[in-house]
Amino acid sequence: MSGTAGIFYPGTPKPVDPARIAMMLDALAHRGPDGAGVWTGSGVGLGHRRLATIDVAGSPQPMQAGALTITYDGAIFNFAELRAELQEKGARFATSGDAEVLLHGWHAWGAGLLDRLIGMFAFAIHDADANTLTLVRDRLGVKPLHYVELSDGAIAFASELKGLLVHPLVRREVDVRAVDDFMALGYVPDHACIVAGVKKLPAAGLLHLERGRPIPAPRRWWDIDFTTRATGSPRELEAELVDRLRSAVRCGMVADVPLGAFLSGDLDSSAIVALMAEASPRAVKTLSLGFEKAASAHAVAERFATDHRRGSPVQDDLSLIDNLVAAFDEPFAEPSAFATYRLSELARGSVAIALSGDGADEAFAGHRRYRLHAIEDSVRSLLPGEMRQTMFGTLGRLCPDADWMPRPLRAKSMFLSLADDGAAAYAHAVGMTTPEARDRLYGDAFRRSLGGYRAEDAVIATMRTAPARTALDAAQYTDMHHQLPGNVLTRVDRMSMINGLELRLPLLDHRLLEFAATLPDRLRIHGGQGKWLMRKAMVPWLPKDILYRPEPTPVSPISGWFRRDLASEAASLSKSPVLGAWFERATLDRLSEDHLAGRADHGLLLWQLLMLDRSVRRMFS
Template sequence: MCGLSGYILLSKKAKATPEILKEMNAKIAHRGPDADGFYFDNQVGLAHRRLSIIDVSAGQQPMHSQDNRYVVVFNGEIYNYLSVNKTLEKRGYQFQTHSDTETILNAYDAWGKECLEHLNGMFAFAIWDKQEQVLFIARDRIGEKPLFYTIIDDTLFFASELKALKAHPSFDFDMCPKAIEDYMTFGYVPEPKTLYRHSNKLCSGHYFLVDSSTKEINPVEYWDVPHGDAEFEAPSDEETISRLKQVTDLRMMSEVPLGAFLSGGVDSSAVVAMMSQLQDEPVNSIAIGFDVPEVNESEFADIVAKRYQTNHTLEVVDHESFEIVDRLAEMYDEPFADSSALPTFKVCEAARKKVTVCLSGDGGDELFVGYRRYRLHANESKVREKLPLWLRRVIFKPLAFLYPKLDWAPRFLRAKTTFQSLALSHSEAYLNSISKIRLDERKSLYSSSFKQKLGDYCSVQVFKDLVNGKSFSDPIKEAQYLDLKTWMPGDILTKVDRASMANSLEVRVPMLDHTFIEWAFALPTTFSLKGKNGKAGLKKALEPHLSEDNLYREKMGFSIPLAEWLREPLYQKLQSALNEPDFVNQALFDVQKIDILLANHKKGNHDHSDALWSLFMLSNVICSDAKLKASRA
């Protein structure tokens, strides 16, 4: 695992210096503490930070092809590099190292941009073709590894993290109003946007080519999450386990200590079970516990650890762990409102004391209908399909307005929320169900001046753009597709990447192997959803490998007692952040409305933790940026 950065001049008047790139690269030293490296010519600069995992002695970067035509910087792992090497050797290619970086170089020489079809892994890389004077930049299919870019002084700069781009003295900190609306909706800024108007993320499953004549960056999609109808019958238990074992085995190749996160839930427990059956020595397992029983599931991790006799480590998180709250803005570079970033950092910190590579169970909920929201969405969709949209708006919109809001109540009593949802299209309704902050509350928080800047933009446009031109006969498949295009790269994988890289730890995710995703999406929804039970087929297949408590207990999720912590141990820090002049002076929000929100939450009248945490994280980033800008004045 590594970090990369670089630039390419886009005109004769373009400006960039080796000193700027060295400063950028220094900002991501945590991603690769083992080594750094640089390449410069008249048009391009490439930089790299290395965390050695495979071919520790010979995988230095930037790496040049044997004929010296290509040079590459690469962040990630190519899991099938040995099989790709065999294919390339049959075509006459020779290998000087056992590094997957050399595989990428030879694959690009052999197949050009089609090399991406041959690579199975998590990656972001840039290849400079000295002969054609063309730079090729690509990102993995599901977005496990990040890539940001911006144009400054007619020069394209790119890097693994925004902090490297911010290191440029002319970085444009101008915030994008649409990105703020998206953030307040999702709790993160979905790709390709960033918080900053003139900086972008390269979307997962995309690449672009750029040379000195390039005027605009136009990424090309090379892979998409499947979105057709089911193609396969429900698999046997044996096939399900075989496929899970195969993608797990592929991610266990390492020359450094290897382990796994273990929450005690279905997915992480499944990965540990597969690992235990694939290696002779005990698995190194790492779990997080909380001092609040309602969110503590460490006892279920213990069940798996004892069954498979793992080398188990438990890290307990309490409110004394708050010192990392101040580091979140530095870690993420743009606002990120998933509060599980705190325990994720702590579990990565604990893991790094034992191992350099850790496997994770992420992806199971999205692939096998593990979230309750999928089932609720499907039930509401049945009503939508019986009535046209115009009629539903006529019937349910007034009911939603008249009915008292009962968001605190059990779902079946939350009629206002249900009426609101039934008055919407499928994608609008799903956005409504997953929003950190609902549309009416967002609008009430925004200042008049910010509403003017925002115009008629609403975050539902993110979903509309994604489903445009696609046909979904199954609303659950549509919701899963949207999650894998937004929630997965924007929240889950961003959180895992930043938390792990901040601790110089590599995390691998077996269930996000693209072949596993393609297989899972081709299965009928009935394989996973049996009545009210999600993940039914996966759980059944795992019954010989895991206990009933691990498979069939009520889902807890990986969360902290945020509402409670914001009322007491974090309250002063929260209040201070929301009153910071650098934040208030942006005039994004109605200050009085924020004060009311804060007071009602403090009294325990309402749970406004999602909104307050979102504002807290946004304030931290804005204030951090203000300090950086002031230091350059």
């Protein structure tokens, strides 16, 4: 794990000041406390901040081999096997790490190397002979990479947005479409950025820059396919899943430093700990926070005799707000960031690497919304579109608002969802704030500046073009392209790296995902429970109360915060020059007044507004 930064001139090869690269790296120092390096060549400069987890004493970066130079963030879990193959082809290695494997692998196979990699990575590789720079991001987008075209003709890139913002030629101007994205979703997705002109290399993206040629669009070098179905009996598929789970966990344990696991007591983290305990000759180090599943976490720790540490709960952890704003750069409203931060902080006291179960809900259909979407799609198929829209649309308009109830119990939302087509309904299901609520909030000038842009349209487009057989397929595919990189993996990366921790996600091993995508719907969701085959596969390891316990609805303390410690923040939102320029001040006042008086629960919306205000003021003032 590391921080990367660099500058490349695809036109005239102007000199790159090493001090400028160093300045960009300074903004990323938290990503690599174990060392820093800068390299410059003709019209190019690369920089690296290192968090040493493999070949701790060696492998300084940027690293060179012949005409190639690399700066790389990530971990290649099968680097030893690739190294052996390359040595058979004549490659000679000076280090024992994975960065040099990428260099020799690129020399041997070019971009074909990417299909051979197992791991998480974002890297830039410069070829002095060909005068090219290639930027690459891993399949799921676990590791981030931002880039921008500057007014002097250069392309600058960095792991995080803050690494670009220190460059004097980066214009700090808000992209209002990203504001709508954030208000709709609670995060800024990977196809957008709050800073106009800055781009994020997409997951599985490859951007090949060649001197003397126009800057192309990135191309996708991998994608998940839900159109095929696995053959074999449920028992055979279960056995194959166990093999793939075991392989993914063991790959994630490749390290030259102490490692452990986050243990929340749910199915995902418990499965990882079980398989780590099977593979480890020593007690696995596990970490948890005190919260509603703490007893389950403790039971799993005892079952597998782990070296368990438990931290304090995060119910009133308001001291972290400014830390979160600084870590994310862009506004980010997912409340679980608090827990990820505290767990990462706790872990760094004893390990340098931790394995986590994040991503399992997207991989194995664990979200409740998948089950609801599949049921709604079955209902839609029973009625002609026009009849369905008329009947359910009328019922939805007649029902009173019930935003305070859980989503599955909101009759109005259910009827309006059934009136929509499946793609539009799912886009609303993954949202945080509806188009109607945003429309009431936005001022006329801001609405005009959007020019008809609507955040849901990107999700709808992905749903409609997904390589899928069923509604469940399409929903999972869409989440893997939007929710996973923009929300889940952004949270995991920023919260771990701000604490100097490498967090690995074995349940997002691409081989495991490719297999899971072939499972019939009935082996993903069965009897009202998601992750069904995974539950069956873990029967020999885990007790029934963990395997088949319904996933609890997350309980956030945020609504209570805005009636106590953050009450003054809620009341002052309408006075913010940032929010006041975009949103209706009277609406902001009404939201806070109704929430403080207990007439409505606007806690999550108020949290979005607060994070938007603080993030924008920090970045643009």
